[in-house]
Each structure stands twice: as C-alpha cells, then as structure tokens.
Amino acid sequence: MDVRPATDALVYRDATDADVDDLVTLIESAYRGDSSRTGWTTEADILEGQRTDADGVRAVIKTPHSTLLTVERDGRIVACCQLEHRSDHTYFGMFAVSPALQGAGLGKIIIAEAERRARERWGAREMHMTVISVREDLIAWYERRGYRRTGRMTPFPYGQESFGIPQRDDLQFELLVKEL
Template sequence: MTLSLRPATAEDIPALHALIERGYRGESAKRGWTHEADLLGGQRTSTDELSGIITDPDQVILLAQSGGVLIGCVRVMRQGDGSAYLGMLTVDPVRQAGGMGRTLLEAAEAEARSRFGVGRMEMTVISTRSELIAWYERRGYRLTGRTAPFPADVQDFGDLPPQTLEFVVMDRAL
C-alpha cells in the first residue's frame, strides 16, 4: 500500500467530514474499535469547524491517502505553553488494527516538532475509553492526573447519555 500524507485544504472538507463521522459516530463506526458510537450520538464535528481549523495557522489536519482514497486524518494544534494538542485521530473503520493509527500518531508528532517547534504533545480521551487510553500509553503517552469537562452544552452531540462524561488529559515529551 502506497501511503501519502499531506495537510488538508478547503477542497478536502467534504471527504474529511465524512471520514470523521464514519470513524466516530453511527453504525459504520462500530466496524472499528476506536468509535464513540456507543457513548454519543449526533455529529463529531462540522464542516464549519473543519474549515476554521484548516484556515488557522496554529492548526493543521494531516490527511493519509492510499491510491487517492482518504483513509485517515489527525489534527495538530499549537498551544501557548510549548506544546501541541493532538485530536481527531481517525482511521477509516474498515482499515483499523493495521498500523495506520500509529503512522498518523507519529506523523502528528513530527509535524508538531517541525511546524510548531514544540517539545510536548497533549491530548484528551474520554475517561471511560480504557482500551484507547491503553493504546496511547503503549505509544509513550501518560495520564497527567488532570481531567477536562466534556462539552455537554454543545448541541451537535445529540442526546448525551445519562452518565457524566469527562476527558482525561494525556501527554508525551516529543
């Protein structure tokens, strides 16, 4: 498989939005192991949010393509404290468990170092996602002991489950 990585552009937004939704929400997401479909309904993101990320010089979304087909993405955002934030790590559900997540994670870390000159990567993971937390720990990330509230006031998430969701903060030196 020939893989190419590149920053997303405005022209990529429709395909990018479809990939992220398919990877995180709905029945299609359940074909993979990293989904949130059992926890959350509604949208994971919007085309407006993706447009804002793509036009922000302090952020980039890297796309992974194989044979011209979008199969994964990851967001990297400069933070003001010498770190970058990693988010929206998405692999098409039918291609998960094949090493693409690790490839995107490594590409995001390299991008954070080269584009933003940072020495630390930070991310948040829903606290109940123990398998996903363990996956990141195997790649050198650690739980910081900090948590962040889940944005329950955002309407696009659909009907939130009765339990209270929160994020754990993880980080890694680059």
C-alpha cells in the first residue's frame, strides 16, 4: 500500500480518448469485484457486473460542457471524476480513487479541486450528485464535505445491466447538493 501523503505530485487534466481503457479499469476496480474490497467505496455487496464501460467513459469525455477530470501521480491515473455543467449547477459523478490509495485523504483533495474547477469554469453555485441511498457510509463521507441530503429520490434502473446487476430490491438514487 502506498503511504505517501495524498498531495505528492498530483497532476489534474481532462481525460482524452487515449485514457478510456485506463479509466474503465480504475472505475471498475473502485466499485466492483474483489479488487474493490481493498478500498471502502466498494459496491460489490449490492451490485455485480459492470460499473461502466468504454462507451460510457467515452460519452462523458465527449459530452458538451462536461469533463472527466483525471488525476495522475507519477504518470499513472489514480483517480477521476465527472464534472458536467447543467444550467445553474454542476453535476459530480463517476468519482473513483484507486482502492490502494483510499483512506489517505486523496478523495477530499480531489473533490475540493473539482468544486473549485466547477466554480471557475462555469460559475457554478451548486454541486449536485446522486448516490445509491443504501450507501450510508458514503453519504456520511459526502456530508462531512458539506453535501446535504435532499430526500429527492430517483429509481434505480433495474433491468439495465449497464448500471450493474442489483443484489437487492431496494436500490434508488438520492440527490445530494452542496452550495459552492
């Protein structure tokens, strides 16, 4: 496990098509399968199958007013997050940190940088995200970063395996919001 401080030589940049395979690998490793259990953000107990694929990552990269912020350390992609300008707010999604680096403060640093970029790039006043409502530990982490639960739920897309294969029948997404 890498024990260096999370701020060592981080490089932020917008993802390109050349990054797609590495980003898919990173995102899958953070959320699905046994490798995800190394970190604490795993969804392996509630969802099987894929979290994303090359087409999904490429779509985020190509969407107008959107970026997949890529974070490198020592020339290796170690984290990413989607930022998409949507009228009066920025949507934050596809957040992944290498499981081997989770718990060292890297996530806090990246989300702060993402918020800064949303304010500077688009003048965003709010950041919105959706989190699977049964992920209490993850929601609590976001609340400690200033996000608030809204109670606004959207259904989980059961039957659409591109979102994963649910292992329970009570999944839904809750909107979390933070004023920037």
